[in-house]
Amino acid sequence: MIDEKALFKLSYGLYIAGVEWGGKKNACIINTAAQATAEPNQMLVTMLKSNYTTELIQKKGSFTVSVLSLATPLSRVADFGFRSGRECEKFEGIAHGVDGQGNPYLAEDMAARMSVSISQTVDLGTHLLFIGPVTEAEELSAQRPMTYADYRVLKAGGKVGAPEEKAEKKEAKYVCSVCHYVYDGEIPFEELPDDYVCPICKRPKSVFVKE
Structure with a gap:
């Protein structure tokens, strides 16, 4: 038996995976990125196969991960989560930096950014799991990273960290x-x-x- 509600107890963050390939800069919102090992520093990132960003990352063999902070405007989630790079230039008009491999990352309102070179790719059916060493990493602000749970609260007009209203007994x-x-x-x-x-x-x- 699998109780789906049990899996909801796992926590997720919000990140922007970025890549440049063939002169095209693209990025998308992801929620599964983690440090796999510390010595050496390696990360694992899971991405939907059908994403255009995933397609470009497979070709490039490297990408960036920008960690959203609580200061990130929700419009930024919309910029990279609700539009396809096949139909628009996602970085148009958006300030960003470029890592040593030419991949774009966001610095404004982000908590940190990393660069990953892919050493292994695991096919998970609907998703691909990218595993590889961290080639660059930089803390960008002291702001707390935004979790997916935070995003849902903010999207609903709530305030993260506000005390929960006590339900009537x-x-x-x-x-x-x-x-x-x-x-x-x-x-x-x-x-x-x-x-x-x-x-x-x-x-x-x-x-x-x-x-």
């Missing part, structure tokens, strides 16, 4: 497991006498379940 309901009568008396169910019976089916207190 709901009293537990006790339901008869035989006829589904819901106890709604003024006396708390736990304080009812042991000889209490369901007013509908006349079954004892012991058949009631807490919801």
Whole structure:
């Protein structure tokens, strides 16, 4: 059995993978990038096969990873996440730098940036897993990196770090497991006498379940 909700407990960040190939600069939003080893420094990044950026990275053999920070405007996610580089120039009008291999990266409102050379590619069906050494790395700000959970909060108009509103305390309901009568008396169910019976089916207190 696989409970999909269990997988939702895994945390994800938000990153921009960038590449230049044949004079074309392109990039896209990704959420799976991690340091694989520290000695030597290696990263692993998973990308959707159908992405144009993925296609160019396969040809180039290297790419950049820009780490979004909480200062990143949501419009930047739209710039690189909701448009295809096959139909537009994603970097047009957007300030960016270029690493030693000619691949573009974003510096403004980013927490950090890395450059990766691909040493292994693993086919995962719908995605490709790129593994390789980190050739460049630079911290760009002290801002906390933006997680995917942060993005969802910000997109909904919320504020990251704001205390959560406490939900109203709901009293537990006790339901008869035989006829589904819901106890709604003024006396708390736990304080009812042991000889209490369901007013509908006349079954004892012991058949009631807490919801």
